[in-house]
Amino acid sequence: xxxxxxxxxxxxxxxxxxxxxxxxxxxxxxxxxxxxxxxxxxxxxxxxxxxxxxxxxxxxxxxxxxxxxxxxxxxxxxxxxxxxxxxxxxxxxxxxxxxxxxxxxxxxxxxxxxxxxxxxxxxxxxxxxxxxxxxxxxxxxxxxxxxxxx
Amino acid sequence: xxxxxxxxxxxxxxxxxxxxxxxxxxxxxxxxxxxxxxxxxxxxxxxxxxxxxxxxxxxxxxxxxxxxxxxxxxxxxxxxxxxxxxxxxxxxxxxxxxxxxxxxxxxxxxxxxxxxxxxxxxxxxxxxxxxxxxxxxxxxxxxxxxxxxx
Numbered sequence: 001x002x003x004x005x006x007x008x009x010x011x012x013x014x015x016x017x018x019x020x021x022x023x024x025x026x027x028x029x030x031x032x033x034x035x036x037x038x039x040x041x042x043x044x045x046x047x048x049x050x051x052x053x054x055x056x057x058x059x060x061x062x063x064x065x066x067x068x069x070x071x072x073x074x075x076x077x078x079x080x081x082x083x084x085x086x087x088x089x090x091x092x093x094x095x096x097x098x099x100x101x102x103x104x105x106x107x108x109x110x111x112x113x114x115x116x117x118x119x120x121x122x123x124x125x126x127x128x129x130x131x132x133x134x135x136x137x138x139x140x141x142x143x144x145x146x147x148x149x150x
Numbered sequence: 151x152x153x154x155x156x157x158x159x160x161x162x163x164x165x166x167x168x169x170x171x172x173x174x175x176x177x178x179x180x181x182x183x184x185x186x187x188x189x190x191x192x193x194x195x196x197x198x199x200x201x202x203x204x205x206x207x208x209x210x211x212x213x214x215x216x217x218x219x220x221x222x223x224x225x226x227x228x229x230x231x232x233x234x235x236x237x238x239x240x241x242x243x244x245x246x247x248x249x250x251x252x253x254x255x256x257x258x259x260x261x262x263x264x265x266x267x268x269x270x271x272x273x274x275x276x277x278x279x280x281x282x283x284x285x286x287x288x289x290x291x292x293x294x295x296x297x298x299x300x
Binding site: 001002005006008009012013015017018019038039042043044045050053054057058060061062063064065073074075077078079080081082083084085086087088089090091092093094095096097100101103104105108110111112114115116123124125126127128129130131133134135136137138139140141142144146148149150 | 156158159169192194195200213223230234235239250255258261279285298
């Protein structure tokens with residue numbers, strides 16, 4: 001955890017982005033590091049946890065990170081929480097809380113609240129356009145003999 | 151929307167990953183394309199919406215995609231929903247629903263349910279390690295004179 005916090009501070013000072021660092025570790029060994037790079041790389045998805053997960057998957061050569069643990073300097077936002085589930089990490093440790101983050105201007109609580117709402121009540125409008133081609137593409141996946149499941 | 155669905159089918163057939171495609175558009179013009187690349191790029195975050203958002207941000211040279219609309223062949227998962235909020239997209243249109251996705255083996259409903267749970271009840275254990283260095287890093291951000299907000 002101290003390595004994740006150190007990253008959060010050093011990379012922020014170096015101008016990469018907000019004060020967030022993350023480490024993916026396996027049995028006490030660091031597999032990959034990540035830090036916030038939203039503003040420096042013009043990538044709204046480049047949160048510390050996302051960059052650490054992507055780096056770990058690249059290092060290990062697989063998209064399934066089961067057996068690994070994430071240490072992050074702050075409680076993950078909803079996007080990163082989703083990525084943590086998809087990556088199938090074993091456990092997550094965090095230091096600062098989402099309230100601490102809100103206090104310095106990173107308010108993801110409205111996003112957390114958005115998840116609890118029915119689609120029609122979301123801040124960003126979501127509209128379904130039901131097209132037969134879309135259903136056909138799903139059927140094609142179901143019938144694909146050589147698919148790699150994930 | 152038809153372009154997003156076409157991508158979902160073509161890129162799946164080409165072996166990139168699952169049957170998911172997405173387009174970021176502005177005033178009827180396509181800004182960027184994305185498609186699922188989880189298994190081909192060993193990146194658990196490489197969903198169609200994520201790759202489209204990252205490509206659009208790169209093309210436009212900014213992390214804030216306000217003024218743009220996302221067309222995605224399937225209702226976004228929680229990770230992508232979080233990314234949509236962070237990218238500040240104006241609106242989202244989707245074709246297949248999360249139920250359609252679950253029917254062909256992509257069940258993100260357990261992730262949606264995970265968001266509604268208190269931290270202690272989540273499938274993946276989340277543990278807070280409150281360290282003074284973490285709070286100090288946040289204070290350093292609050293006091294940073296040249297920070298770029300996002």
